[in-house]
Amino acid sequence: xxxxxxxxxxxQWPSPWPYDFPVEGTAASAPDKVARVAGVEPAPxxxxxxxxxxxxxxxxxxxxxxxxxxxxxxxxRFLFPNVSFEEPQEFPTxxxxxxxxxxxxxxxKKNGVWIANVEGSIxxxxxxxxxLGCTPNWLPSESKFKCPCHGSGYYMNGVNFEGPTPRPxxxxxxxIGDDGKLWVDKNMKxxxxxxxCGDRKFGIPA
Amino acid sequence: xxxxxxxxxRGTQVWKSIFRHGPPTTARNRTMxxxxxxFLHLHPVRARASGIRLSFTWCMGGLTxxxxxxxxxxxxxxxxxxxxxxxxxxxxxxxxxxxxxxxxMREIHRWGAHAMVITVWxxxxxxxxxxxxxxxxxxxWGIGVVxxxxxxxxxxxxxxxxxxxxxxxxxxxxxxxxxxxxxxGYEGPGANLLQVNGIALVHSGDDIRYALLGGRFVGEATLLxxxxxxxxxxxxxxxxxxxxxxxxxxKDGGISGPx
Ligand code: HEM
Ligand code: FES
Numbered sequence: 001x002x003x004x005x006x007x008x009x010x011x012q013w014p015s016p017w018p019y020d021f022p023v024e025g026t027a028a029s030a031p032d033k034v035a036r037v038a039g040v041e042p043a044p045x046x047x048x049x050x051x052x053x054x055x056x057x058x059x060x061x062x063x064x065x066x067x068x069x070x071x072x073x074x075x076x077r078f079l080f081p082n083v084s085f086e087e088p089q090e091f092p093t094x095x096x097x098x099x100x101x102x103x104x105x106x107x108x109k110k111n112g113v114w115i116a117n118v119e120g121s122i123x124x125x126x127x128x129x130x131x132l133g134c135t136p137n138w139l140p141s142e143s144k145f146k147c148p149c150h151g152s153g154y155y156m157n158g159v160n161f162e163g164p165t166p167r168p169x170x171x172x173x174x175x176i177g178d179d180g181k182l183w184v185d186k187n188m189k190x191x192x193x194x195x196x197c198g199d200r201k202f203g204i205p206a
Numbered sequence: 207x208x209x210x211x212x213x214x215x216r217g218t219q220v221w222k223s224i225f226r227h228g229p230p231t232t233a234r235n236r237t238m239x240x241x242x243x244x245f246l247h248l249h250p251v252r253a254r255a256s257g258i259r260l261s262f263t264w265c266m267g268g269l270t271x272x273x274x275x276x277x278x279x280x281x282x283x284x285x286x287x288x289x290x291x292x293x294x295x296x297x298x299x300x301x302x303x304x305x306x307x308x309x310x311m312r313e314i315h316r317w318g319a320h321a322m323v324i325t326v327w328x329x330x331x332x333x334x335x336x337x338x339x340x341x342x343x344x345x346x347w348g349i350g351v352v353x354x355x356x357x358x359x360x361x362x363x364x365x366x367x368x369x370x371x372x373x374x375x376x377x378x379x380x381x382x383x384x385x386x387x388x389x390x391g392y393e394g395p396g397a398n399l400l401q402v403n404g405i406a407l408v409h410s411g412d413d414i415r416y417a418l419l420g421g422r423f424v425g426e427a428t429l430l431x432x433x434x435x436x437x438x439x440x441x442x443x444x445x446x447x448x449x450x451x452x453x454x455x456x457k458d459g460g461i462s463g464p465x
Contacts, residue, residue, distance in 0.1 A: 076417075079417040079420075080412060080416065080417055081420060081421075081427065084411075084421055084422075085421075085425075085426070085427075086421050086422055086423060086425065089411070132379040132382060133378050133379050133382040134375050134378065134379065149375060149379070187409070
């Protein structure tokens with residue numbers, strides 16, 4: 001088993017502290033040695049009490065860890081861009097009269113909404129499928145939204161009736177702006193199944 | 207003849223400057239071979255015969271590592287032709303298939319990725335079935351779990367790069383999970399606890415998903431982010447952890463014995 005060519009030597013484990021490798025001179029005499037080599041007077045040894053050493057270590061480590069912490073925060077902050085080139089979250093559409101009864105207007109689909117005039121109010125329906133987030137298609141001939149990913153289907157008012165999705169499409173806040181147009185505010189949304197869409201904020205009377 | 211040439215080669219200064227030990231004919235020199243090479247020293251100096259048996263390890267960890275190397279080489283080659291910009295990404299992928307010599311390179315990279323996911327699971331399965339996760343190897347099991355996650359993340363981030371319908375929607379659906387992360391995802395539990403005067407501090411414009419995508423939707427910024435994650439961040443993390451993983455196999459007493 002044992003390799004005859006490798007000399008057995010006693011191994012101490014864990015090795016005692018300080019490690020047992022040979023050190024020339026002692027910590028105290030080392031500066032003298034350097035001074036002697038350089039040919040100058042040795043500097044007087046720095047007197048440090050246990051307490052002040054602890055304080056210095058505390059300060060040093062404290063400063064270091066704080067710097068690392070602040071650096072980490074900067075790193076996280078770096079991931080959040082200041083300027084986004086996406087479509088704005090709040091935008092005007094068209095005057096409310098231009099949305100005729102029982103139709104879905106797809107003009108603002110690129111902004112993530114369908115404007116529907118349904119059940120007596122004008123609503124802004126989110127284009128994000130509530131199953132897993134694909135974008136459904138509006139099929140006018142069948143009068144329904146149909147998701148190509150896994151086949152969820154929604155009525156014109158966004159309420160689901162087929163496929164794997166568990167809940168209706170979400171709706172966004174709408175209001176009439178100073179310019180007389182219908183504005184959509186995607187910062188605020190409601191969920192039909194939670195009964196939060198009754199508010200005037202989420203549908204204006206057609 | 208050959209022996210003479212070998213002796214001459216081993217006598218040259220070039221050889222001696224690289225290898226600081228004699229031919230591996232003695233046990234001591236064989237030990238030196240392992241210890242004086244930065245790559246080999248990650249391995250145990252000695253291996254149990256049982257640990258080398260294919261029926262014990264299936265060499266699944268080794269195969270995973272091999273596939274990682276395949277992915278690294280083919281991936282770097284693909285990087286010579288692929289630009290992570292929405293306007294050109296898909297065209298570059300098409301060009302890699304149709305115009306670039308050895309269009310199979312992309313297939314090797316893709317199939318290699320699938321294979322690596324399979325082998326890493328099988329490796330985990332064999333480690334589990336042989337009980338090799340038990341002390342003193344718990345820590346290496348932990349490293350392994352992180353390596354598994356990194357392997358899956360490599361596949362996930364690479365999935366977006368072809369920039370076709372499948373890619374965009376798969377990543378859209380996949381990253382939607384981040385919305386539901388507790389506290390830092392805007393639809394997750396606890397997110398609504400962080401409010402000032404009724405205004406939510408965690409919303410779709412500043413939550414964890416926003417940081418991941420560089421926006422609210424999978425877009426130009428996402429493509430670049432995933433490219434950097436896929437080509438640099440995740441591989442570097444995986445390489446460091448693999449070095450630790452192999453080193454720990456050695457430090458934990460080599461490959462475990464049969465049950
Ligand atoms: C990138 C992924 C991984 C690579 C490249 C890798 C590589 C390796 C290699 C080459 C070995 C030597 C034995 C063998 O080939 O089976 C090994 C052993 C081991 N791996 Fe992994 N591995 C990876 C992921 C994992 C995972 C996911 C786990 C489990 C959670 C894991 C846990 C272990 C343990 C505990 C050992 C020691 C086994 C023993 O001593 O028998 N590794 N790994
Ligand atoms: S994402 Fe729409 S059905 Fe699954």
